[in-house]
Amino acid sequence: MNIEKHLKKLIIKKPLKLDCGKTIKDFPIAYETYGSLNSKKDNAILVFHALTGDQFVTGLNPITKKEGWWSYAVGPDKAIDTNKYFVICSNVIGGCMGSYGPSHKDPENNKVFGKNFPVITINDIVNAQYNLLEHFGIDKLFSITGGSMGGMQVLQFISNFPDKCKTVIPIATTSSHSAQNIALNELGRQAITADTNWKDGNYISEKTNPAKGLAVARMAAHITYLSKKGLQEKFGRKLQEREDLKFGFDADFQIESYLRYQGSVFVDRFDANSYLYITRAMDYFDLARQFKGSLSGAFKKTKAKFFIISFTSDWLYPTQENKDIVIALNSIGADVGFVEIESDKGHDSFLLDIPEFLNALKNFLDKSYNN
Amino acid sequence: MNIEKHLKKLIIKKPLKLDCGKTIKDFPIAYETYGSLNSKKDNAILVFHALTGDQFVTGLNPITKKEGWWSYAVGPDKAIDTNKYFVICSNVIGGCMGSYGPSHKDPENNKVFGKNFPVITINDIVNAQYNLLEHFGIDKLFSITGGSMGGMQVLQFISNFPDKCKTVIPIATTSSHSAQNIALNELGRQAITADTNWKDGNYISEKTNPAKGLAVARMAAHITYLSKKGLQEKFGRKLQEREDLKFGFDADFQIESYLRYQGSVFVDRFDANSYLYITRAMDYFDLARQFKGSLSGAFKKTKAKFFIISFTSDWLYPTQENKDIVIALNSIGADVGFVEIESDKGHDSFLLDIPEFLNALKNFLDKSYNN
Numbered sequence: 001m002n003i004e005k006h007l008k009k010l011i012i013k014k015p016l017k018l019d020c021g022k023t024i025k026d027f028p029i030a031y032e033t034y035g036s037l038n039s040k041k042d043n044a045i046l047v048f049h050a051l052t053g054d055q056f057v058t059g060l061n062p063i064t065k066k067e068g069w070w071s072y073a074v075g076p077d078k079a080i081d082t083n084k085y086f087v088i089c090s091n092v093i094g095g096c097m098g099s100y101g102p103s104h105k106d107p108e109n110n111k112v113f114g115k116n117f118p119v120i121t122i123n124d125i126v127n128a129q130y131n132l133l134e135h136f137g138i139d140k141l142f143s144i145t146g147g148s149m150g151g152m153q154v155l156q157f158i159s160n161f162p163d164k165c166k167t168v169i170p171i172a173t174t175s176s177h178s179a180q181n182i183a184l185n186e187l188g189r190q191a192i193t194a195d196t197n198w199k200d201g202n203y204i205s206e207k208t209n210p211a212k213g214l215a216v217a218r219m220a221a222h223i224t225y226l227s228k229k230g231l232q233e234k235f236g237r238k239l240q241e242r243e244d245l246k247f248g249f250d251a252d253f254q255i256e257s258y259l260r261y262q263g264s265v266f267v268d269r270f271d272a273n274s275y276l277y278i279t280r281a282m283d284y285f286d287l288a289r290q291f292k293g294s295l296s297g298a299f300k301k302t303k304a305k306f307f308i309i310s311f312t313s314d315w316l317y318p319t320q321e322n323k324d325i326v327i328a329l330n331s332i333g334a335d336v337g338f339v340e341i342e343s344d345k346g347h348d349s350f351l352l353d354i355p356e357f358l359n360a361l362k363n364f365l366d367k368s369y370n371n
Numbered sequence: 372m373n374i375e376k377h378l379k380k381l382i383i384k385k386p387l388k389l390d391c392g393k394t395i396k397d398f399p400i401a402y403e404t405y406g407s408l409n410s411k412k413d414n415a416i417l418v419f420h421a422l423t424g425d426q427f428v429t430g431l432n433p434i435t436k437k438e439g440w441w442s443y444a445v446g447p448d449k450a451i452d453t454n455k456y457f458v459i460c461s462n463v464i465g466g467c468m469g470s471y472g473p474s475h476k477d478p479e480n481n482k483v484f485g486k487n488f489p490v491i492t493i494n495d496i497v498n499a500q501y502n503l504l505e506h507f508g509i510d511k512l513f514s515i516t517g518g519s520m521g522g523m524q525v526l527q528f529i530s531n532f533p534d535k536c537k538t539v540i541p542i543a544t545t546s547s548h549s550a551q552n553i554a555l556n557e558l559g560r561q562a563i564t565a566d567t568n569w570k571d572g573n574y575i576s577e578k579t580n581p582a583k584g585l586a587v588a589r590m591a592a593h594i595t596y597l598s599k600k601g602l603q604e605k606f607g608r609k610l611q612e613r614e615d616l617k618f619g620f621d622a623d624f625q626i627e628s629y630l631r632y633q634g635s636v637f638v639d640r641f642d643a644n645s646y647l648y649i650t651r652a653m654d655y656f657d658l659a660r661q662f663k664g665s666l667s668g669a670f671k672k673t674k675a676k677f678f679i680i681s682f683t684s685d686w687l688y689p690t691q692e693n694k695d696i697v698i699a700l701n702s703i704g705a706d707v708g709f710v711e712i713e714s715d716k717g718h719d720s721f722l723l724d725i726p727e728f729l730n731a732l733k734n735f736l737d738k739s740y741n742n
């Protein structure tokens with residue numbers, strides 16, 4: 001599928017020095033916007049996507065032909081009201097939806113990067129995105145928000161650009177990837193690199209596709225996005241279109257069929273090397289470490305108003321890890337609100353139609369905008 | 372490696388009708404014993420192993436050259452005191468340590484079974500093991516015990532043979548595999564079958580080895596055996612023999628190195644098809660379903676004394692699922708004790724040196740034996 005015709009791109013001319021030491025320049029960032037930037041340019045919200053998200057936040061995603069990943073939260077009259085706010089979202093660098101990534105060609109030798117793409121960090125990702133502000137002539141964003149890896153970008157962005165946001169909303173996230181988080185990402189990477197079609201990262205030039213490995217990685221991740229209770233309520237031990245167990249290895253249970261489906265649709269829209277690079281960026285994320293072990297140090301220079309949201313059944317980035325951010329902010333007298341939303345839907349809650357969550361988000365934004 | 376010389380086997384002549392409808396006969400069960408059977412034959416404890424365990428419960432495992440999987444619990448003067456008790460453990464059918472399994476030859480065509488081995492259940496597994504009682508001339512076991520899948524066998528065994536045990540100790544287990552449990556097992560199976568070397572199950576005759584897929588399955592499972600807190604305390608974000616991040620895909624973090632190691636050593640001792648068959652047996656396990664949805668029904672005919680043990684940080688078979696067994700037993704006035712052991716070590720706790728757990732196990736056994 002030729003996706004290029006659906007992509008809006010900004011070419012970043014200015015060199016960007018990455019954390020790994022390499023410098024990139026003349027690289028693309030693919031982005032989308034929703035709503036209109038007002039004349040004062042004070043109604044912009046920069047939304048950051050999660051691991052497998054993209055810039056198509058809401059409405060029909062032209063590539064997948066499905067609703068955008070945050071359609072419940074973003075749109076006219078929704079929590080992030082596009083009648084009122086100008087929403088910008090860009091594909092992260094390292095990604096596979098138009099922004100500079102491992103499936104692009106290395107300008108030095110005109111070969112697809114593959115494993116030769118530089119290892120990037122959340123810091124590199126937000127520094128690349130900062131160029132969008134200059135592009136739109138926005139001096140100060142009204143808000144920045146995102147869930148999961150999107151929340152990591154929120155935290156890194158306000159740390160890097162403390163006077164560029166009025167409000168800051170990290171959702172279902174962490175300031176530092178835990179050992180379990182790293183383990184789960186490493187599992188996904190091992191599943192991909194175990195696929196003989198991965199070809200040491202050169203599957204594009206070798207015209208193969210590590211789809212099976214990528215599907216396994218997705219299945220592993222997908223389990224972590226849902227809670228034990230939520231899975232039990234939705235699937236339990238329900239059988240898949242059969243009256244009884246078949247004593248074989250086909251999908252007897254609905255949960256098996258569901259997982260296989262999640263794996264199979266994912267590989268149609270995602271790139272295996274991007275999965276490696278983005279999970280690596282998440283694992284490297286440790287904001288406190290950038291400030292000699294003090295998370296508060298990351299927020300000392302900002303006067304922004306924070307609102308932090310977690311979900312009760314999220315075991316990937318549990319409430320406690322979100323609270324640790326609140327504690328760091330409180331310890332320096334920052335303006336910070338926090339809410340833990342009751343939900344059985346696990347980490348995925350931030351993507352779903354959970355009225356208590358969406359109302360909290362809407363109320364915080366609208367009240368902050370009018371003040 | 373020729374493991375045969377290390378294996379004690381019993382050939383079961385009597386036909387065994389499996390749940391799938393097939394009948395097997397003249398099949399081997401490999402077993403080990405520890406301690407001595409007394410003249411009254413009333414001191415025998417049948418121990419059931421978990422998914423990747425085997426009959427080598429304690430002391431040096433002659434195949435792996437490592438300590439047996441339950442060395443902390445079983446041995447002279449230990450919780451299961453082999454000075455006093457006669458411990459029997461056999462490899463489950465479907466396994467790969469000598470008992471009848473998918474790497475054996477199909478007597479009908481003299482070809483390795485592979486995927487043609489019948490899909491077995493926990494019920495089939497315990498029915499096969501029952502033959503050990505006849506072999507040793509034991510009318511009634513003093514106790515049956517095991518953790519995880521071992522606990523499932525405990526529950527199924529007492530249900531099938533209600534007057535054959537004096538005491539019953541299921542540990543860190545469940546009476547029914549949850550949707551999350553099934554999902555995690557399916558993930559492991561998908562990792563194995565995604566490996567092109569799996570060859571639709573015929574890797575033995577095709578002289579290949581789906582080691583990468585099996586290693587990924589093991590890594591996935593291993594994460595579930597440990598708690599988030601335990602992982603954080605043991606590994607956190609510690610780096611692996613390096614001063615700083617390397618901006619690559621080698622194991623930067625100790626947890627990555629640890630997981631890779633767990634995967635690599637596992638494939639030397641375990642068979643991929645056995646992993647498929649045994650996880651399938653676990654997923655099929657639903658004891659209440661065998662009694663029209665009433666778990667109590669499984670225990671109505673027994674006078675045995677139960678003792679159920681769970682661990683606080685076990686998220687694979689959490690305390691609540693163990694308590695559900697206690698509730699079912701209480702509802703029919705059965706003799707049942709229960710203890711939840713405080714531990715950060717997750718599901719793996721039952722394999723570890725946790726004095727509170729080992730003391731509880733020892734006290735229950737010794738008091739019950741003297742009464």
